Amino acid sequence: MRFFNTYSREIEEFEPRDPAARLIRIYTCGPTVYSRAHIGNFRAYIFEDLLQRHLELRGYKVHRVMNITDVDDKTIRGAREAKVPLAKFTQQFKQAFFEDLKTLRIKPADEFPAATEQRYIDRMIDMIGVLISRGLAYQAEDKSVYYRINKFPNYGKLAHFDLTQLQSTGRVKHDEYDKEHIGDFALWKAWDEEDGDVRWDSPWGPGRPGWHIECSAMSTALLGDQIDIHCGGVDNIFPHHEAEIAQSEGVTGKKFVCCWLHCAHLLVDGQKMAKSLDNFYTVPDVLAKGYTGRELRYALMRVHYRAPLNFTWDGMNEARESLARIDEWLARLHEIAQKENVQLSTANAQRPIEKSEFEEALDDDLNISAALGLLFESIRETNRAMDENKLDAATASAWLDWWKRINTVLDVEAEAEIVVPPEVAQLARERENARREKNWKRSDELRERISVLGWEVRDTKDGQKLARRAAK
RNA sequence: GGCGGGGUAGCCAAGUGGUAAGGUCGCGGUCUGCAAAACCGCUAUUCGCGGGUUCGAUUCCCGCCCCCGCCUCCA
16 A cells, blocks of 8 residues: 655555554544534545545554534634634534534544643643643743744654745744744643633633644544554645644654645635635535535545546536446346346456455545446456346346445445435326326327436336436 | 646546547438437547657656646635
């Protein structure tokens, strides 16, 4: 298995730290719950889901942690503006986040630690204390505690940044006069009036943790000093992940992460989808357009994680049509598999793959496009065999088993068959009668009425078949 | 300016030192009363541009152009 490690900027052979246990520890940066996450955020989570599921398919056990940032500038501002306590303000977005995960069929992490949990606050304070004692951090005049990046030689190595070249983009206000170096980042932010009652006591006075330290505290608390894989979006490389390395290694003295994986952005009209650009869609926005969670899942998953993905409604339609092709294929296979059929001649060429090309494609830095290509090639091959009546029940079952296996990774199968509404069933019965009388005009009329109700009727040699069709 | 990612058919997108998977869309055909689904066929003499290496490059090297992102709290 090979992954592109951001740290080395190379494709590397992946080896778990603990090969015997076949356990892989993964830390993934989660949402800041100040508003509903947008689908660009979920692209990252779907990439991580794909990663986890593939590792599991390959027989590894995955222990994955995803943090929830429920205290920072934005959440505090949001709570203040809404005039509700911070915890109440963030609760609604936590809940929305979990709903969206479910809609997109993203496997929940094993743990979702929140930054405001006392045990993590305590741990953050402990870590900051160690960093200060080692000269890696200092309290400035503004009472905040900062990381002294010049004392950590590897700082900048992940992002490949030369610290002397750092430029301010003006995006964030600096209290430059208080810091020794413009690149020093806050570990502990001293309380000020804007924070209201959001405050914790610390040896450095009241305040709240900086953003980066929470991930160091949670990852080491839940996964140990060293973890196998750490993921996030490319925008997290600097400064967030750089800071995490400095903090975690500054405390433990051990190499923090073996493999860093970062996914590219979701774009809209060629630009990064972002709250600040106001060009984002949420999961409910997409559902409101008539698409399903699995369609969005597929649309966000089908492009390699390191390539930018432009979100379009054409892309959503393509996802829909591709899934419909899979659905049709599965329905045909099920039908044949259930027949107690006599031996049909199934040529060897149509035998299901013991071959594991699908998994092997994913082994190669999660090459999902190649994997899906293999799936669709298999679909065409088996459809052809079925058209020629050359696929027997045993072979169909074997193909279904194969699908079942790869679908543990994809998880894009349609929801269980939806019951045909009585209204539609009634129209279908009428149409059947009309067809018996060869009353084509009436038959077509009924087909149209059924279509308006969101169902498609097909005439096969075994009679009418009804399939649910999403509106185009 | 520094550091990354990307540039392959209308759109999306794999890939290899030997002449381009797959999806979607469109067109033609088989099937059908007509459709739908499925299948068959067609759709990039060409892989951002210009050089170089090579018998041969989209793939390796050099230079350049374009798009997107990061450069101190954005997945």
